[in-house]
Amino acid sequence: MTEEKDEKEMTFTEREQWLRDRGVEIVNPGQKAAESAADGVLSITQQLSKLDVDNEPQGPQADGSVPFVLIPCDDTKPLRTLRVPPKSGGGGDWIPDYIKPHFADSKSIDVSLLQQQATKHFAGGQLEDLAKNGNQISAAAMNAVAAEGSVETFPLVHPSVSNNSQGVYIYLDEVGLLKKLPPNRRATQLATGCGYHPPPQFYGDVFVGRVGSKPVLRNLPFCAGIDTDPAAPWLLAAPQENVAWQQEMNRVTNRQGASQPAHAGTEGTQVEEDNYAWSQEDDDVELVVSFDNDIDKKQLKVKFLSKNISVIYQGNPKLSLKLYAAIDVDACTWTIDGGKKLVITCEKANPGELWPRVKE
Template structure:
C-alpha cells in the first residue's frame, strides 16, 4: 500500500486555503502515458459513466464516458484523474475527520493490478465484500468542520492494523449512514456501514460479481475460463445453450443443461426488465435487471449463491 504523510506545515504553507488539497497533491502521480484498454472501456463506459461520470474535463465539467473515445480517454489518463473513496466518513464521534483512499480513477481501464492490501483495509473498515482498487493508492485524512482542511496521516501509527481510526471505522460509518437515512427519509432497515457494488466498484462473490446503481443491478457470471479459451484458440460458448431464468428474487444461470449459479437477490427485480448478453470475448454472461423498487441501494451482505 502506498501512503502519503502530509507534513505539519502543509496547510500553513497554503495560508488560509481550505478544502481537500490531497487530490491536487497526488494527481501528478497518476498522470502517465499508459494506454487504456479499449475493450474494458467499451464494456464499462455506458454502464458506469452514462450519467456523465465523476471524471472531470479540462473545463471542470463532467465527461459522458459512454461517448468518449479511447484516444480521448488516454488524454484524460495522461493528465491524471483522481478518485476519492471514503474509508471513514466524517462524524461527530471523530470530530468530523474522515479518512480517504485516493486512487487512479482510470486504473481499471489501464489494467493496473488489483491492490489487495488496500482492499483489506477497506474490509477492516466494514466494507463487505471489500472494495477492489487498482494500482497504487494514497491514504489521507481530511477534517470537514468547522472548515475543510487536511490533517496528518502518520505512517506507522495510522497504518497499523490496530490503529484507533480503523477500530472505530465500522461504528462511525454506521453513524454516518444513520444520519444520511434520516436526512433522505430512508427506512432504518436500509442502514449499512457501506454498500457494495456502487460507484463503479465491483463486488466479487465466489462465482459471480455484481454492481448496482439506484435503478439496476448487473450480474457478471463466468461461463468458461480464459484457460479454456486459450486451449480452444477462441471462445467456444454456444449462446443457444445458455439458459437464464428470472424470478423476482432469484436469477438462475445454466449452460449446456448444467446449473452454473443461482443468485438469491437482496430485493425484488422486475423480471420483464431483465436482459442478458455476452461480454466482448464471449466468456462471461452480463445480466442486467431493473430493480422493483428504484432508488433503493441494496445491502451488500444479502446477495449470495445458493448452489
C-alpha cells in the same frame, strides 16, 4: 525520447519532461516558491524518487506540511509517509491536486471497458462528465484525461461528531482499472477493516490522508505505522461510524437498505453472455456452456492456457475465450451437469482479485 518509450525506462528527468510536454504542471519549490507556501517541500514526483526508509517525518513541521501515506500496489514495498505542503491561499484538501502528477502517465486505457463501466460511479474525478456520454467517449478524449492524471477520492470513514469531524480518505488513479493496473490488496484490506462488504477494488498505487472539516476544511496528519496500524483508534471505530453515517443518509434521502453495488458475477449471480454464462468468487471463475443435446464426453475437448479457454465439440469450436486476467491452468477443471451443461471452473492466478468482466 519518443512516446513509444516504456514509462519504466524513463529517467526522473525524462518523466518530468514527458509530463510537462502534455501540459502537466510540476511544482518544484525552487521554481514556484513565490506562488506557494510550500518552501522546502519537494514535489510528489521528487518525494517518491527520494524515499528514505529512515527519514519519514511523523508530525507537523515548521514548513507547515502535513504527512500522508502511500500504499504501493506492490505488496513487497512498505507503506511510506510523504508530505503535502499547505495549500496556497487558505484551507481545503490539497492532496488530490498535489498527487495528480503521479497518476499522469503514458499508459493507454481500455475504452471498451470504460463503456461497460460508464453507468457506475466516478467519485468526483475528471471522468464524471465523460462517463455520462457512454458509448460516445472517444479513445483520444479518454487518453488525454489519463495523460493529465485524474484523482478519485474514496471515503474510508466520513467526518462526524464522534470522530471530531475528521474523515480518512483513499486517493486513487481514477482510471487505474481502465489502465489495467494491478490490484492494490492492502488498500482493499483497509476498506474491509472499515466495514465495507464487499470492499471496493483499488488499482495501482493509492494514497491515504486525513481531512478535518471543522472549523475549516484542512489536511491533518496521517502517518504510516501509526495510523495504518490495525489497532489505530480511528480504524477500530470506522465500521460503527460508517454504519451510523449510512443510516443517517438513508433517513435523509428516504432510502432503505442502500449498499455498494456488487461486482459482476458475484453474490451467486450469473452474467449471461452470447453463448455462455459466468460467475465468480474471490478465488475462482465459473463458466457454464449450454448444449442443445446431451454431451458426448468422447467428442469434447477443453483446453486451458494462462489467459485463454477453448472448447471443441465434435471437431467444431464451441467456445474460444480470452480472459480478463490470468488463471492457474493446473487448478482448472470441468464437469457435465444434467447432460447438457458444461461447467468449467478456473482458479484465479491472483486470488482475491474480483474481475470487472470475464473477457479481455
